Amino acid sequence: MTVVTRFAPSPTGFLHIGGARTALFNRFYARRYGGKFLLRIEDTDRARSTEAAKQAILEGLQWLGLEWDGEPVYQSARAERHAAVARALLDAGGAYRCYCSPEELAAMREAARKRGGGRLYDGTWRDRDPAEAPEDVAPVVRLKAPLDGETVIDDAVQGRVAVRNDQLDDMVLLRADGTPTYMLSVVVDDHDMDITHIVRGDDHLTNAFRQTQIYRALGWEAPAFAHIPLIHGPDGAKMSKRHGALGIEAYRDMGFPAEAVCNYLARLGWSHGDDEIFSMTEAAGWFDLKDIGRSPARFDLAKLTSLSAHYIREMADTRLAGLIEPPLAARLGAPLTALQRARLVAGLPGLKPRARTLVDLAEAALFYCRPRPLQPDAKAAKLLDGAGRERLALARAALAGIAGWSAESAETAVRAAAEAAGEKLGALAQPLRAALTGSTVSPGIFEVLDVLGKAESLGRIDDSLERAAG
RNA sequence: GACCCCAUCGUCUAGCCAGGUCAGGACGUCACCCUUUCAAGGUGAAAACACGGGUUCGAAUCCCGUUGGGGUCACCA
Secondary structure: OOOOEEEOOOOOOEEEEHHHHHHHHHHHHHHHOHHHHHHHHOOOOOOOOOOOHHHHHHHHHHOOOOOOOOHHHHHHHHHHHHHHHHHHHHOOEEEEEEEOHHHHHHHHHHHHHHHOOOOOOOOOOOOHHHHOOOOOOOOEEEEEOOOOOOOEEEOOOEEEEEEEEEOOOOEEEOOOOOOOOOHHHHHHHHHHHHEEEEEEEEEHHHHHHHHHHHHHHHOOOOOOOEEEOOOOOOOEOOOOOOOOOOOOHHHHOOOOOOOHHHHHHOOOOOOOOOOOOOOOOHHHHHOOOEEOOOOOOOOOOHHHHHHHHHHHHHHHHHHHHHHHHHHHHHHOOOOOOHHHHHHHHHHHHHHHOOOOHHHHHHHHHHHHHHOOOOOOOOHHHHHOOOOHHHHHHHHHHHHHHOOOOOOOHHHEEEEEEEHHHOOOOOHHHHHHHHHHHHHOOOOOOOHHHHHOHHHHHHHEEEEEEEHHHH
């Protein structure tokens, strides 16, 4: 049997962190067993589904690198098939028409609450003679669910879970307007798409019982279920808009590389021994449902950030440059010139270990690309006053005499100048840093000198010297 | 409220199924080292089996209960 998994988001909002992880696990599982990973857009709620949300989901998946197999299936396009299945079930006696009014239903719900649980729907029309049907009421179609016994699902994550059938009522399959409900559509689609494993959030666990009853009524074999615990916000509460439930693109915009987000998400609820940092290919090779935990996890931005820093450090310079060029150009107000790009790539090795996100990195890289004269920040400006200016002049003189410009030769020259002046290296390095970068924080100063080149370096130093003099 | 699920450092987790380890790792925190700033890196430290009963020579591991957290209870998906 070929494994077929699916991710089935409803396009009523962005792709959130939990959905992304669900998609990731489904993809891992399909890859692990050489199967297929399908995408189904559950857009049957026309009132709430939006084109923008659909795009956000597709783009989010693509950004994360979670490509699906084949074309996405749109649930709304299959409504006629869903309804036909329900009508066939009706003809076979596995379902019936119910003419209850919303008021009657509300009363039943109230009665059930007073009773302290159990079935909501009291079965009024289950065995009633259809001849008694009121003529002016459009009926819904309900499943004739089993009254006693229990419905059991053997969940790959949760284990065997059983619910007594007297807790489950006759769910609506077809609305009064003839459109199928979610519960029916999901079952028909999963069946028609040959889904073998349904990996989804814990919040669907109770739906699994209802769906199992539909499968049974239809005489279809249910797929295997794996209900993964939800991701909670940092405070332990359910992820909601108030509690850090952002769209995946928000994390992209915060500067987290996609591989860091994937790696982080993979470790939330799933583990492979003590492995923390791994590629998605490795994870797919290791992945199995039995290694998914049963308890919910809290979202921890600090750990994501540390993974982000790791992937930035490890990333190839040219690729990294490509990722931060757009925001850099935006800050500069112009596209990068070849010279700026060359300096950027050359400066990246020193910049990388100092950045935690791509946003940090772009910000820190700005000084390599800024045109002269640089505008020093307040702390840097202070380093260029009085004594600092004199030491800077000392450093300039030492630098100006260098024949073969390199990080090493610059270091030799500046160290010698510091020693001659009876100063510590830092006394010359900090003013130099302020002049060269406009800041008090930067990569190693000799590396900066090297990347900038002799002419640009001396030019920036002179800019500072002149500013301090004037 | 009813039904269902869960419970190891602050967080993510290994260990649990097939009881015997100083309960391991990672993030974060703290200290020290390195050092031209800031990072990175290195070394080290503090930090957990929710509670109560069993079963057993022995329980984080098996059983029951309590407490705490979570999910679901629509003609939404």
